[in-house]
Amino acid sequence: MAYDLSFAKDVYENAEEGHWIKMCMQCGVCAGSCPLGPHWEFSPRQLFQMIRAGKAEEVLKSESMWMCVSCYHCMVRCPRGLPITHIVHGLARFAVEKKRADKDQVTRRFAKILWENMERGGRIGEMALTTKLYMVNGIPDGVKKGMEMKDQAMSMLKSGRLKMDPLHLSRIRGHAGFKAMLKKAREIEQKKRES
Amino acid sequence: MTKTYTFYPGCSSEKKASAANLDISVQSMCHILDIRLNEIKDWNCCSASIGYAEGGELPRLALSARNLGLAQKQSHRKDVVATCAACWLALRETNDRLNEDAEIKAEMDEVLQAAHLTYDGSLRPRHLVEVLIEDIGWDTLKEKVKKPLTGLKIAGYVGCQTNRPFGVCGDSFENPTYLDKMIEICGATPVAFDKKVACCGGALAFSELEKVCGLIKDILQSAKDSGADLIVTPCPVCQLNVEVYQDKVNQMFGTRFKIPVVYYSQLFVAAWGGSWKQAALHQQIVPANVLKRFVR
Known part of the structure; x- marks a missing residue:
């Protein structure tokens, strides 16, 4: 049976830094270097080989990419110099674009909440970000989570390292231009995807 | 100038x-x-x-x-x-x-x-x-020391992103030495710390703490085993994760860590004769009391 290369080609051409995957020699240094080893199903090495073997659904629906803590151990150790951390980030984004990423995966949701928090005013509001993240599974669960973390929150407040700003309404002055810039960037990416 | x-x-x-x-x-x-x-x-x-x-x-x-x-x-x-x-x-x-x-x-x-x-x-x-090392230079950093932190044992925790993928001044990814040198310049003793470049869990400490709490525990354990009085780091995520979640780690693993985690900049200000407030040491969550005998 011949391999179906259409998924691999799609990744090489359309996932950020995806073209590097062709260069992987399956040594496994990335897998051995990853601090989240106990928590992923597939290591970067395995993901890359699965892409070559055309296992689109298994790759895109996997939680493995969302385990990346961006520590860059894999990237500096790869004997072939592949930017592995960025490839894994690219695969996570690719799964989002293809609407295959698990919507309930907490880090995937955190990434969305952080981006929205940042885009709304141009900068992060840490209290609004934390509150929203804790509330992702509804208010009762959020209250429970908030109670679990109340000592941490209180110690941050007391040490002057958490601003009482649950609404996060401040905006950078050039916010209109900032929004226009991001809109333009998304348009260009969209156009490329369609062509 | x-x-x-x-x-x-x-x-x-x-x-x-x-x-x-x-x-x-x-x-x-x-x-x-x-x-x-x-x-x-x-x-x-x-x-x-x-x-x-x-x-x-x-x-x-x-x-x-x-x-x-x-x-x-x-x-x-x-x-x-x-x-x-x-x-x-x-x-x-x-x-x-x-x-x-x-x-x-x-x-x-x-x-x-x-x-x-x-x-x-x-x-x-x-x-x-990089500015401190390349533009100011080690000699000047040392000349400024007024209150050498003699007798303090410090774990230099470089972490990830100040080190990888770009590195500071061409230093090694696996065993960078600049932070230990900073500790030494301040008059303290850098300990052999085997979690020097380990990951604190980064953003996942926010979203999936249960998965990365073990990483934070390992860092604290390694600092304790090496005899460190405190941990020093250049990274805001390392500082936050390793300091603020110590109680959570203690709950989860039955440990009793209470190790201060400060920035290199706080250490320099302390050793250069700055005040507790100028070093922002009043803003620590785990109090850096071991520095009290050096700082006014």
Whole structure:
């Protein structure tokens, strides 16, 4: 049976830094270097080989990419110099674009909440970000989570390292231009995807 | 003579944000060294190491490109200095991509136009640690010491993004030495610390703490085993994760850690004769009481 290369080609051409995957020699240094080893199903090495073997659904629906803590151990150790951390980030984004990423995966949701928090005013509001993240599974669960973390929150407040700003309404002055810039960037990416 | 740099503080260094103690001690440190940090006016967030998922490639890179464009518009200086590991990484990654990829550069020109900005790729993003080592120099850093931290044992925790993928001053990825040298210059003793470049869990400490609590425990255990009185780090995420979750680690693993975690800038201000407040040591969550006998 011949391999179906259409998924691999799609990744090489359309996932950020995806073209590097062709260069992987399956040594496994990335897998051995990853601090989240106990928590992923597939290591970067395995993901890359699965892409070559055309296992689109298994790759895109996997939680493995969302385990990346961006520590860059894999990237500096790869004997072939592949930017592995960025490839894994690219695969996570690719799964989002293809609407295959698990919507309930907490880090995937955190990434969305952080981006929205940042885009709304141009900068992060840490209290609004934390509150929203804790509330992702509804208010009762959020209250429970908030109670679990109340000592941490209180110690941050007391040490002057958490601003009482649950609404996060401040905006950078050039916010209109900032929004226009991001809109333009998304348009260009969209156009490329369609062509 | 005053040395002046364009400065990108980032969200965690804002007033009353999670790394307010980094910013205050950095400002005190730079005051002593006669360094002037000119903040980029109206800077935006870099989206840190989690921006890739929702932002995608071009919008994510546009965030840092806007900051670089503002820096270029506001000053003729080539250096843009960051104190946050993720901010520095994002600036450098974006700058490299713009210089190496003509397609991205052309697209970014169009993107920046929407914000009435341009950026030609010629600025140099640097970490403040690089400025200290390369522009100020080890000798000057040592000459400033008034209260040597004699007898203190310190674990130099470099962490990830101040070290990888770019590295500081060509130092090793596996065993960087600059932080130990800083500890030594302050008169303290750097301990052999085998979690020096280990990961604290980064953003996952926020979203999935149960998965990374073990990493934080290992760092604390290694510091304790090495006999350290405190941990020092350059990174705001390392500082936060290893300090604020100590109680959680203790709950989860039945340990009794209470190890202070301070920034290199706080250590320098203390050793250079600065006050408790100038070093922002009143903003620690695990009190750095071991420094009390040296600081007024």
